[in-house]
Amino acid sequence: MRFLTPLAASAALVAASGLVLAHGKHGHGKAIDYRTSVMTVFTWNLRPMGAMAKGKTPYDKALFARHARDLNAAAHLDLLPGFPDGSDEGDTEARPDIWLDWDGFTEKYAALKQATEALAAAAGGDLTSSVKDKLGKVGDACKSCHRAYRER
């Protein structure tokens, strides 16, 4: 700072604080990126299955099975390190209730894994009402957690 004019020094400070903001107010930007990226992978796989189940796109059993398998694999990533303490601050929709009720939050995550396992095991054949039911249960597992722990 010795060679900087006061004006240049304060400009440097403003630039540095902008950088901090861009990476999350409390340094949790990478964790927030991780968890929202995993959620993006969830949606990427869930949406086409939903479209097939509703008859909006033709049923392709191999494609459906692949999405069911990948969604199950993604659900089994360890998402919890993506929710470090205090990471309800910053550019995030995570509610503080996650850390106030950590057991409840992890139960919702476990319920998702069970639902995606059941769907992956059932996929690959005809689009029966049982398969649709299992897909519905996956969607319910997403919504149930979002209702409790995500801002909207």
Ligand code: HEC
């Ligand atoms: C255990 C709780 C939980 C489960 C289960 C869950 N989510 Fe989320 N989801 C969250 C939370 C919390 C956020 C907010 C994260 C943030 O903004 O930091 C979120 C955010 C999202 C987002 C927004 C991502 C972004 O870019 O901001 C999408 C999309 C999403 N979830 C899809 C899904 C889908 C699809 C499923 C089911 C297959 C699912 N989620 C299951 C807790 C959950």
